[in-house]
Amino acid sequence: MNNIYxxxxxxDEDGGFGDAIPTKEAVIAFYTKSKADEYVLENSHEEVYDVPYDELKRGGMHVETVPVKDD
Structure with missing residues (x-):
């Protein structure tokens, strides 16, 4: 079994009552963890929304490992 990264x-999305609902969106996938980590270091720029949404953040990135079955 191989992995993709x-x-x-x-x-963060506004839940309507001042609460943050964390969401995530796939951006890109790599065959090596080192390339994925490098991409995150270069492109992850977390920032906070302006008032009145200053509890919400965007722009941060993270890597998740996804196992892929070999045929």
Missing amino acids: VVFEDI
């Missing part, structure tokens, strides 16, 4: 962008 998927980079996700972390985005």
Whole structure:
């Protein structure tokens, strides 16, 4: 079994009552963890939304490992 490494962008959405709902969106996938980590280091720029949404963040990234079955 092999792995692919998927980079996700972390985005908080407004839940309507001032609470943050964390969401994630797949951005790109790599065959090596080192390439995925390098991409995150170069492209992850977490920032906070402006008032009144200053509890919400966007732009952060993380890597998740996804196993892929060999045929």
